[in-house]
Amino acid sequence: MERHQVMILGTGPAGLTAAIYAARANLKPVVVEGNEPGGQLTLTTEIENFPGFPDAIMGPELMDNMRKQAERFGATFVHGWATAADLSKRPFRVTVNDEDEYEAEALIISTGASAKMLGIAGESELIGRGVSTCATCDGFFFRNRPILVVGGGDSAMEEATFLTKFASEVTIVHRRNELRASKVMQERARNNPKIKWALNVTPVSVQSQDGKVSALEVKDNETGETRTLPTEGLFVAIGHQPNTTFLNGQVELDSVGYIKTQGVSSATTVEGVFACGDVMDPHYRQAITAAGSGCKAAMDVEKFLEGSSSHDWSMSSAGAH
Incomplete structure (x- = not known):
């Protein structure tokens, strides 16, 4: 020894x-x-x-x-x-x-x-190619581009609000209609004109084009139908x-x-x-x-x-x- x-x-x-x-x-x-x-x-x-x-x-x-x-x-x-x-x-x-x-x-x-990951297809392969777990680290690289943030807690609201400094728009994706974030953080996000919402949907896979993130496929939890949310950046903020x-x-x-x-x-x-x-x-x-x-x-x-x-x-x- x-x-x-x-x-x-x-x-x-x-x-x-x-x-x-x-x-x-x-x-x-x-x-x-x-x-x-x-x-x-x-x-x-x-x-x-x-x-x-x-x-x-x-x-x-x-x-x-x-x-x-x-x-x-x-x-x-x-x-x-x-x-x-x-x-x-x-x-x-x-x-x-x-x-x-x-x-x-x-x-x-x-x-x-x-960082907790979603565990969906395409996610791990595209880390550093559009998938990120750190808004402070990588937000600058998405100036004037559409971004998705997955999560419903305070960290997701904080990251989404921070990313509005760079992105053309930020869409928060969450699996429920209700958010886990504190009331203050929710209000801050909802009052930000750059933030959009995709609620009650479950991420299914990350799609790519030319080796970079191009969209997130999600399933509607009510209808079961799938659709794609186009994006150039996917930030996972689930803790x-x-x-x-x-x-x-x-x-x-x-x-x-x-x-x-x-x-x-x-x-x-x-x-x-x-x-x-x-x-x-x-x-x-x-x-x-x-x-x-x-x-x-x-x-x-x-x-x-x-x-x-x-x-x-x-x-x-x-x-x-």
Whole structure:
């Protein structure tokens, strides 16, 4: 069984930034890449809002650069997925791929949150080619084009309203006549002249032309008839699921499953275990905020290993989030 000072779970912007900082601190972190090395950014095309790239950069290229930077300072990588963890005592024990076991004095969890998908034909094949789960990331690419947003909750209303800044029109598609969104968010969307509605319909398949999204096929829930809704962009906004099931409730989570951290820090309710990125952030979910939280996690780990475990993490009046 391999034993390390620091183990980092996940290789999105948070995990890789944590790896860079931890490696530069000579902590020799081992990083578990996950089933999608690079995280959700590897599913995007151009990234225009990450500082330092005035001409944009491709998502996979940015993640590859971060990985190489971490390797340069001494981080090592293990391909696989954390399937179980024993956080009852130090060193912590993590199982990868249900078979390989590792021990670590400190653990950084940056396993992210996976966007919930519709699971319909054509959806996964067209991610990055018109199908998106992030309005903030991709809305700019749909200037003056018709867009569909699937969902009926607050996140769908928020994304649809945001997308009206770019799109010629935004149609909200929902399987029921009633929305789950709060009254305030519903009213905001209904009062926006650019937002149209396709309610009580169930998405059936995503259609394409020349390798890009061209329409969404839907079934009318009353008549059973199908029809197509032409579009150049399909935004799926039915929520995210934090990747925390492998923890088996050993750290405190919120009602959805996001890890709770202490005050302004990355510390969890288990001493020596830290969290960063989308696995603890249900609000921002941006590459740059994830990277910043990865930096915090690595610095918190360094202090912890130096013997600063008595540090008061709740230095913010905001408390845990």
